[in-house]
Amino acid sequence: MKIAICDDDRIVIEQLEQYIEIINDRSIEYEVFFCAEELHKYIEKHEKEFDVFILDIEMKEMSGIDFAKKLREKNTSALIVFMTSHSQYVFDVFETITFDFIEKPLTFDKIKKVLEKTKKYLGLSRNSFAFKYRKNSYNVSFSNICYLEKDGRKLCIYTMDDKKYQCNMRLKEIWSQLDSEIFGMLNKSVIVNISNVESIAGDNVILQDGKKLYISRNYRKELKKKHFDYLRGIV
Template identity: 45%
Template structure:
């Protein structure tokens, strides 16, 4: 089920968007509507709702869509943002917050269908499980939650958003379960999830949890190319 939050202060635009949703062929999509940034943020704080996609109007009073996206990005590094606007000069500002897509008004079902299909494809790309065992115990973690995998001799450390694990797997066995469009070698000892890269800073990668990892010179160019390709698939 694709969960979507819509935030737009224009009731007429919301009605058009709801009409577009009614014309879709997807039965596995649900959405909630908010008429202000404050209302959406309060709901996220109160209920800890987790949406896959956020659809915002850029032009809103008090807090516009770009400011709202930055607030949500602080709590959800993986949020997909889609912006609604009739002003093309906002497009570059939109991409500064690492958006997912952009829909020019007026809204219609064809435009919405295209965006949602892309979101579903992206989410299916990143949401797969990594299965391993350690000392006769079996584990399963979502690949999207893996920050990086650190190889030390025969042992591999699997560092995720919430926990660290160990396994005795070869590098070849590890790669059999990873998508090469999402993961990248940055060092003989490190396999990195590109989805958690906040910045490439000189000879280091800054992750969205604040950790820094060293980039080996031999892998630096490949990392830049893979990261650029990964971001292009998102936008």
């Protein structure tokens, strides 16, 4: 989930960064901007796409609402979340197809709630892993991914139907697409689909087809919890 945060108040930006760091979700990737014009120019120059925009309404020169109107001319799918300390703007923001609204002062619970809401929405609308290889584009559904293995820049994607795909992608880029509740790290190189885990025994994760993958001590506790939560949810 790629997020653009824009507010001309540095204290608010620092608050948001602190809350996101506490949440510690590897699927969240964010960048901060201190004015809407800066954000607009950045998107135009780098052709950057964000899934979510968290915008302050009242900013100098270009307001959050003005930026959102420009954004909607080219992007109708990104989620827009507005922040303001003045509740009279609540009705104005919905002219720009607004996803949510946060009233200041900010709190950890408010930010956590809205991030969970956006992540859930994006997860429902995007259940596949997209990548390019040799000028070809691919989309592999989460349910068909068995595990992913990195070797330097190279990423190999092993599927349930015994296919293998390859692309070049950084770990941060990989996690920006994956759902951290469905996938878990086994070691620095391997990410597994929790639904394909049969059991965890010592240093090994046994997949449903009997294949064994090595899990390091650093990731064992977290993966066991994810696996238990998954099993508890389906029984």
